[in-house]
Amino acid sequence: MNNVMKYIFIFSIILAGCRPNNMDLSIENAFYSGFSKSYGYRGNANLTGALMVIWPKNVSYDKTQEIRPPKVKILLSQKNEELYTWHEYVRYSIDVLDTIDGDSKYSEINVTEVVLEIEFLPITEGKELNEEEIKDKIKITEKEPEHIGLSLMKYSTCFSCHADKTKHTGPSFSEIAERYENTPSNVESLAGSILEGSKGVWGSEWMSSNPDLTILETERIATFILNQGAKKNNWILPGLEGTFRIIQKPENEVKGLYVLTASYTSASKMRGQHSVILNIR
Amino acid sequence: MKNINRRIFIRNTVYSGLSASIMPAQLIAKDAVTDDEATPESSTETTRKKKVIVAGAGISGLCCAYELMKKGHEVVVLEASGRYGGAVLSVHDGLADGLYADFGAENFTKPGYENYWKYIEEFKLSVLPYFHRENILTRIDGVWQTDEIQKEAYNVRVRQLGGFNKRETQFLLSNPSSDLQLLYLEPYFDKFIDEYKPFGIGYDHLENTSISEIYKKEGASKAAITILDGDKTSALYGIWQAYIMNKRGYDKKLKLFRLEGGNQVLTDALGRRLGSRVKLDCKILEIENSETGVKVKYKEFGETKEMSADFMACCLRTTALKKILVTPTLPPQKQFVFDNLAYDQKTRIVFQARSKFWLEDNISINLTFNHPALLKIWQVADEVATDRVSLMAVAPGGTNPLRTLEAFKELYPGKKSNINIEQALVKDWSSDQFVHGCERHGFSGLGELSKYWPHIMTVHGRIHFGGAHTDNRSWGMEAATNSAIRVALEIEKA
Numbered sequence: 001m002n003n004v005m006k007y008i009f010i011f012s013i014i015l016a017g018c019r020p021n022n023m024d025l026s027i028e029n030a031f032y033s034g035f036s037k038s039y040g041y042r043g044n045a046n047l048t049g050a051l052m053v054i055w056p057k058n059v060s061y062d063k064t065q066e067i068r069p070p071k072v073k074i075l076l077s078q079k080n081e082e083l084y085t086w087h088e089y090v091r092y093s094i095d096v097l098d099t100i101d102g103d104s105k106y107s108e109i110n111v112t113e114v115v116l117e118i119e120f121l122p123i124t125e126g127k128e129l130n131e132e133e134i135k136d137k138i139k140i141t142e143k144e145p146e147h148i149g150l151s152l153m154k155y156s157t158c159f160s161c162h163a164d165k166t167k168h169t170g171p172s173f174s175e176i177a178e179r180y181e182n183t184p185s186n187v188e189s190l191a192g193s194i195l196e197g198s199k200g201v202w203g204s205e206w207m208s209s210n211p212d213l214t215i216l217e218t219e220r221i222a223t224f225i226l227n228q229g230a231k232k233n234n235w236i237l238p239g240l241e242g243t244f245r246i247i248q249k250p251e252n253e254v255k256g257l258y259v260l261t262a263s264y265t266s267a268s269k270m271r272g273q274h275s276v277i278l279n280i281r
Numbered sequence: 282m283k284n285i286n287r288r289i290f291i292r293n294t295v296y297s298g299l300s301a302s303i304m305p306a307q308l309i310a311k312d313a314v315t316d317d318e319a320t321p322e323s324s325t326e327t328t329r330k331k332k333v334i335v336a337g338a339g340i341s342g343l344c345c346a347y348e349l350m351k352k353g354h355e356v357v358v359l360e361a362s363g364r365y366g367g368a369v370l371s372v373h374d375g376l377a378d379g380l381y382a383d384f385g386a387e388n389f390t391k392p393g394y395e396n397y398w399k400y401i402e403e404f405k406l407s408v409l410p411y412f413h414r415e416n417i418l419t420r421i422d423g424v425w426q427t428d429e430i431q432k433e434a435y436n437v438r439v440r441q442l443g444g445f446n447k448r449e450t451q452f453l454l455s456n457p458s459s460d461l462q463l464l465y466l467e468p469y470f471d472k473f474i475d476e477y478k479p480f481g482i483g484y485d486h487l488e489n490t491s492i493s494e495i496y497k498k499e500g501a502s503k504a505a506i507t508i509l510d511g512d513k514t515s516a517l518y519g520i521w522q523a524y525i526m527n528k529r530g531y532d533k534k535l536k537l538f539r540l541e542g543g544n545q546v547l548t549d550a551l552g553r554r555l556g557s558r559v560k561l562d563c564k565i566l567e568i569e570n571s572e573t574g575v576k577v578k579y580k581e582f583g584e585t586k587e588m589s590a591d592f593m594a595c596c597l598r599t600t601a602l603k604k605i606l607v608t609p610t611l612p613p614q615k616q617f618v619f620d621n622l623a624y625d626q627k628t629r630i631v632f633q634a635r636s637k638f639w640l641e642d643n644i645s646i647n648l649t650f651n652h653p654a655l656l657k658i659w660q661v662a663d664e665v666a667t668d669r670v671s672l673m674a675v676a677p678g679g680t681n682p683l684r685t686l687e688a689f690k691e692l693y694p695g696k697k698s699n700i701n702i703e704q705a706l707v708k709d710w711s712s713d714q715f716v717h718g719c720e721r722h723g724f725s726g727l728g729e730l731s732k733y734w735p736h737i738m739t740v741h742g743r744i745h746f747g748g749a750h751t752d753n754r755s756w757g758m759e760a761a762t763n764s765a766i767r768v769a770l771e772i773e774k775a
Contacts, residue, residue: 077567077606091567091606105583111714157679160711161626169626169678169711169718197653197677205625205722208677209653211684242604 070098070272074116074262084258084278086249092116093241094274098266104240111240113154114264120233120247123255146263146271149224150236152217154265156210159238164228171202173236177229187226191218246280256280330354332590333772334577336568338559339367339716340386341748341761342596343551344400348769349594350555357588358555359579361564361601362715365552368749368757371543372631375706378667381543382631384708385716386757387673388413388537388544392530396762397547401540404550411537412647413659413673418694419649425694435508442504449505460532462492462509465499466523476528477753479521479734489728492519514725521730522723525754541664544758567606568593570742592775594768596747600624600717607744614736622733622750624718626678626711630685631661633704636668642695646672654680655688672702678711678718720757721750738764745771 077091084090094114095104102108153159161169171179180186193201195218197209210218228236237244246258258280263273331354335346338360346356358365370385388411389397401408418425426434435458439445445453452464472482487495492511501509511519526532540546552559562582569576575593579586595602599622610616637660639646647659658674665671676685682705690697710718724733738751747768752760 089606089608089610091604112712157709157712160678160709160717166620167623169623199653206653206656206677208628208679212681243606 067268067270068099069270070096070101070264070266072096072114072262072264072272072274074260074274074276076276076278083281084246086246086280088246089243090246090278091241091243092260094262094264096240096264096272098264098268098270098272100268101266109240109264112157112159112238114238114240114262115150115154116237116239116242117261117263118235118237118244119259119261121257121259122233122250122253123257124253146265147220147224147227149220149222150228151265152213152221153224154238156213157208158221161207164236169205170207173225173229175229177226180226182223182226182230187219187222190222190225191215194218194221246278254281331592331772331775333357333592333594334359334575334588334590335594335596336565336577337361337367337595337597337601337748338365338552338561339596339598339748339761340369340548340551340758341765342367342594343548343555343559344396344762344765345594345596345747345769346555346558347551348766349772350558352769352773354772356555356558357590358559359563359565359577359588360559360561363561365559365561366545366548368710368716368719369545369548370708371545372706372708373543375704376631376633376671377704378669379665380633380662380667380669380671381665382629382661382671382673382706383539383544384629384631385710385719386544388539389758390531390535390537392533393535393756394759394762395529396766397758400547400551400762404547406546406550407541408538409541409664411539413661414537415647416645417647417649418645420651420692420694439504439508442507443502445504446500446502448500449502457534461505462496462511462519462523463527463532465496465501466520467527468499469495469520470524470527473521473524476525477735477738479517479730484517484520487516487520488518488730490516491727492516495520513727515727515730518723518725518730522725522754539661565597565605567608568595568744569608570611570744572742575743591743592772593744594747594765594772595744596765596768598624598717598721598748598750601715611741612736614732615739615741618733618737622737623722624750625720625722626718628676628678628680628682628685628707628709628711630674630676630680630682631706632658632672632674632686632689632702633706634670634672635701635703637670638699638701639695641699644695648694650688650692652688652692653677654684655692658689678709680709682707720755723755738767740771745775 073095075093075095094116096109096114097103097105098109104111104114162171162173164173166172167175176190180190193207194210195213195215198207199205213221228234233247235244250256258278259275260278261273261275263271265271331349333346333349333354333356335342335349335356335358338346338358342358342360343365346358349356366385368385369383371381371383373379373381376382391398400406417428419428419431420426421431449461449464453461456463469484472484473479474482492514493506493509495516496506496509496511523532560581563579563586565577565579566585567578569578570593574589574591576587576589577593579588597605599619603619611619637646647657649657654676656675656677658672660670661673662671674685674689686702686705689702690700693700710716724730734753738746740746745768747764749755749757749760749764752764752767754760
């Protein structure tokens, strides 16, 4: 890093540190007139009625500010239908642009550091949605600071071999959570496996050791894995693109929301995120 | 890699880069086309010329496209990355004196690899014997053991378990101990008609039986049952795989080979013959499948484009396929395969040393460390005329090569001061965006096979599925060429 960059880097940490956690959300929703403000970059004129876009205010463009959080945007494959249906596949991609790290368009963003979180919110039959309720629903999913365990995993190699709900080279988080109860002693022993590497517990494939991590860090990771794996209607997908399948229609619900939140934390420790809501019928 | 900065990251992505312009020169086909261009055979009168999109320019996609081209069909290969060859990747850059190494597909065998050998002959490539699995030292519980010591330990164990029975002892007089299971499985081979059809020949019920049960039923000794260790392996899977191995002669003594100059010589030869039919940097985003053709949406240099064809030969691994939207949705059996198929994730580390330092310690350099940062090491490119040597090390995916070097130095069975390693190159397949991982895992568990087979290779609409993972054994380049030729034939006949 040259001196200028170092300076900017330090500056940004201070900046991020003294900012209030301004996660109050602004909503753009094509459904609800009078609520359609465009925040941030690239307007959303061409959004279909099935989409609602939530921009955290700190994504807004502020010319007087030297360091800005990265701009993150979820793009969904073009489709003709207004609404999403149960058990349908959806293709997504995520654009990331950061003044220092670069642009995902030019492969300058480390793809493993971009994460899409998907949350399913059921809507009980007969109840129509109003503005307040939607806001409430979103409040529930409003992002607290990212779990430190997840952050550590993004900067490590874990997602090369593990996925949240599907088996990969290593067991899925849900398999791990099913096998180990979320107790301090299990966290400790999983942390040990992460630190030292492992073979033979699940199969004959090796997991690499991670001597660069501390015991505390691996414990936080283990805690995250056990929490995340146990969540039924929540999925974590790393990377800039992919597909996911909307769940099958649950017995008691006719409608639901899929809340998609993409996030990226820049080298300057600034987090940018973007949420999109899919209405499922 | 916690505080990865932009500069380091960009350097790491060079191999998987966006365009050929940032490829190291040596990774691009070295020589211009010197071989005669393969002239398309005049297609047989009855078969119509078909337009085929081949998805993926790994060895399987290249081979499939080449076969179809030779038959006179119109092919376009869409490859997402900036190079062709996929998991076949030879490295020259960064190594001195003309040394090189194969970061990816490592070797091939004789007997075996029949389809692969045909290309070697057709392209007149030069083949070298490869001795990296001989004279191995293995670190077990922290102690270095020779093959002989291990053999002795094996014999002791057999004795402790009560010894082999008469039949087994007789059998082992003329067969290696690694073939012991054949004694009990060979009688089951007769019923196989097609090596791609394990089901429907009277063994379906064996999918949920363990292969140990077969050994027991056939009267195997306790020692044999314990040593063959098949409690968790389905009998159907075990018998089927043993049949394929037997048919291809893999239970005889295998000889290992590699291509002089690196195994990429073959994929380069295929790619050169296909010429501009291979389109690099074209990532497939969506596939529309129908009874009459396929329509593909892909991204070329950031621009979204569409292309239609009569057929698709899909030679992408499931890690890439998962990211593509296929409409209409494929059947649940296929989807299961996409969601659950797992691959080995390995890091390959190439060391360059100033000399054959291990000779001073009078030991073999074929070393199995069984350490989480260093599984094995052996010498490569030993024919290159220089004192320097290149060594290939394997570690689990995500391993830092300097930790591998550290483990090597710490555990090396000779004098540490003799080690004169001066360079380390790394290829971590687990972090490759295009070729995510190495060989696929098997389906050996009880009740597993029918979840994957034959769905993994089943045609849906106009999409035919190839790639090493779709073949009946997962041995890289053999499975890749077999599946490619199968798909080319399927499309030819369709």
